[in-house]
Amino acid sequence: MSAPSNSPMLSVKDLSKHFGDVKAVRNISFEVKKGEVFGFLGPNGAGKTTTMRMITCFIPPTTGTIVVDGLDTRQQDLAVRTKIGYLPENAPLYNDMLVSEYLAFVGEIRGMEPGRRASRIDEMVQVCGLTGMTGRQIGKLSKGYRQRVGLAQAMIHNPDLLILDEPTSGLDPNQIVQIRNLIKKIGEEKTVIYCSHILSEVSATCSTILIINNGSIVAQGTPSELMARATKGNRYTARIKAADGAAVQAKLRSIAGVSEVSVGAPADGYLPVVIAAEADVDLSETLFKCIVENGWSLSELKRESASLEDVFTQLTRG
Amino acid sequence: MNNIRAIAKKEFRSYFISPIAYVFIVVYLVATNFLFFQGFFIINQADMRNYFGLLPWIFLFFVPAITMRSWAEEKKVKTLELLLTWPVSDLEVVVGKFVASFCLLAIVILCSLTVPITIMLIGKPDLGPIIGGYAGSFLMGSAYLAVGLWVSSLTENQIVAFIMGVVVTFILFIIGNPFVTMVAPGFLVPLFNYIGLGNHFESVGRGVIDSRDILYYLSVVGFFLFLNVRSIARRKWE
Numbered sequence: 001m002s003a004p005s006n007s008p009m010l011s012v013k014d015l016s017k018h019f020g021d022v023k024a025v026r027n028i029s030f031e032v033k034k035g036e037v038f039g040f041l042g043p044n045g046a047g048k049t050t051t052m053r054m055i056t057c058f059i060p061p062t063t064g065t066i067v068v069d070g071l072d073t074r075q076q077d078l079a080v081r082t083k084i085g086y087l088p089e090n091a092p093l094y095n096d097m098l099v100s101e102y103l104a105f106v107g108e109i110r111g112m113e114p115g116r117r118a119s120r121i122d123e124m125v126q127v128c129g130l131t132g133m134t135g136r137q138i139g140k141l142s143k144g145y146r147q148r149v150g151l152a153q154a155m156i157h158n159p160d161l162l163i164l165d166e167p168t169s170g171l172d173p174n175q176i177v178q179i180r181n182l183i184k185k186i187g188e189e190k191t192v193i194y195c196s197h198i199l200s201e202v203s204a205t206c207s208t209i210l211i212i213n214n215g216s217i218v219a220q221g222t223p224s225e226l227m228a229r230a231t232k233g234n235r236y237t238a239r240i241k242a243a244d245g246a247a248v249q250a251k252l253r254s255i256a257g258v259s260e261v262s263v264g265a266p267a268d269g270y271l272p273v274v275i276a277a278e279a280d281v282d283l284s285e286t287l288f289k290c291i292v293e294n295g296w297s298l299s300e301l302k303r304e305s306a307s308l309e310d311v312f313t314q315l316t317r318g
Numbered sequence: 319m320n321n322i323r324a325i326a327k328k329e330f331r332s333y334f335i336s337p338i339a340y341v342f343i344v345v346y347l348v349a350t351n352f353l354f355f356q357g358f359f360i361i362n363q364a365d366m367r368n369y370f371g372l373l374p375w376i377f378l379f380f381v382p383a384i385t386m387r388s389w390a391e392e393k394k395v396k397t398l399e400l401l402l403t404w405p406v407s408d409l410e411v412v413v414g415k416f417v418a419s420f421c422l423l424a425i426v427i428l429c430s431l432t433v434p435i436t437i438m439l440i441g442k443p444d445l446g447p448i449i450g451g452y453a454g455s456f457l458m459g460s461a462y463l464a465v466g467l468w469v470s471s472l473t474e475n476q477i478v479a480f481i482m483g484v485v486v487t488f489i490l491f492i493i494g495n496p497f498v499t500m501v502a503p504g505f506l507v508p509l510f511n512y513i514g515l516g517n518h519f520e521s522v523g524r525g526v527i528d529s530r531d532i533l534y535y536l537s538v539v540g541f542f543l544f545l546n547v548r549s550i551a552r553r554k555w556e
Contacts, residue, residue, distance in 0.1 A: 097331075106404070
């Protein structure tokens with residue numbers, strides 16, 4: 001029944017969703033390969049949750065198609081659902097139920113035989129670190145444990161595709177690390193879509209990242225690819241002791257590969273200089289030689305490469 | 319079918335996890351017994367006519383109390399978003415919830431069998447109208463439940479669901495009452511008489527179980543469960 005192994009786990013084509021006049025998702029297309037941990041990143045309200053709701057068959061798209069492991073969400077709705085495990089934002093759970101009752105209920109809804117259900121529940125309790133918590137009422141659990149119950153619920157039927165919407169929101173730093181490690185472990189065998197508005201979350205766990213803003217895709221690639229496209233080339237900052245600021249600027253500007261030099265007001269006898277380079281080549285040595293040849297002295301030379309945070313702010317600003 | 323059973327089982331259990339079911343059963347039995355028996359010995363007749371006369375009014379407040387939580391809570395806590403991404407159809411969820419609420423109502427109604435038993439101990443009642451009355455209670459209760467569930471699916475506030483449930487069932491009940499049909503325009507009277515939730519209950523309560531009355535209640539249930547499915551599916555084209 002499942003498609004060939006080299007075909008994508010999820011393929012989204014020209015997907016749009018409009019709520020009246022509001023265009024929540026605008027014509028996005030992307031693919032998630034099998035076995036990949038895919039980061040779906042965007043600021044709040046960018047259309048992440050709407051996209052996930054469409055993939056999980058909660059709402060249909062306005063236009064476009066979603067194919068999960070060869071099955072179309074519109075035509076084979078129920079079959080698609082069996083392939084997906086979903087943890088919505090804030091892990092909505094039935095607060096009045098016990099953890100064990102809840103997992104048994106989900107197993108039943110997922111059509112699992114009582115025997116398999118019991119063994120899967122035991123397994124999930126192990127994997128998600130819920131040992132000793134099965135007799136607790138869900139409403140009385142801490143946020144971190146609720147999130148784990150949500151994860152256990154999403155994985156109980158051993159889904160091919162696991163969709164996690166903001167799985168670490170509202171957790172404390174320790175819990176975030178724990179959940180992140182858990183997801184990493186899960187990601188070794190499963191295809192995971194990880195939605196977040198926090199970049200460091202996604203860059204720590206995902207092999208591919210897609211950035212969405214105002215319903216449109218603004219960037220996609222591996223974390224290093226994204227970093228490369230952040231700023232063109234590199235920036236260097238230096239502190240140079242020289243009498244004539246204008247001469248410094250002119251000399252440095254004449255070096256091949258340097259696109260811009262700005263010299264600030266002197267502080268403690270040194271001029272702060274910012275040098276922008278066009279290409280992604282290391283110019284540190286050339287810069288150093290130039291400074292020494294001109295008889296200036298140097299107290300600091302630093303090469304800065306753009307961080308992923310920069311990419312994210314750049315792409316999603318405004 | 320398995321999905322309906324799983325949902326119904328879970329919903330039914332959740333009535334008993336919170337004190338809601340126990341409170342409901344106790345208050346219902348105390349209220350109906352008190353209201354009935356205070357007049358029973360004065361009239362001094364071994365029948366349950368007055369008991370069944372009370373029921374449409376009692377149900378008016380009790381049945382929306384059973385159903386108010388069903389959808390409103392799921393919407394508020396957002397568990398609906400998860401529930402409807404599991405491999406179940408909207409219809410299965412609706413039917414599952416209906417079955418669960420019906421089971422609770424059935425338990426309540428069966429608990430009230432102490433009344434006819436008491437009457438049988440002290441007199442010789444005619445069993446026909448009593449059996450008819452109980453059959454009617456199940457049918458009318460089902461109709462109220464379907465209305466209440468639908469109303470609950472329209473809001474995420476339980477209190478609103480309760481009040482709206484009372485209002486909607488009251489309208490459906492009063493519409494067939496002489497109080498309304500006397501002043502309603504002539505051409506609407508037969509329609510109102512037919513739609514009125516209480517009218518069919520009276521004829522069943524006389525001990526005459528007419529297939530038309532059964533059909534009426536089943537179609538009310540079907541109609542409101544259908545509306546329920548539609549209102550759950552509304553998310554799809556909003």
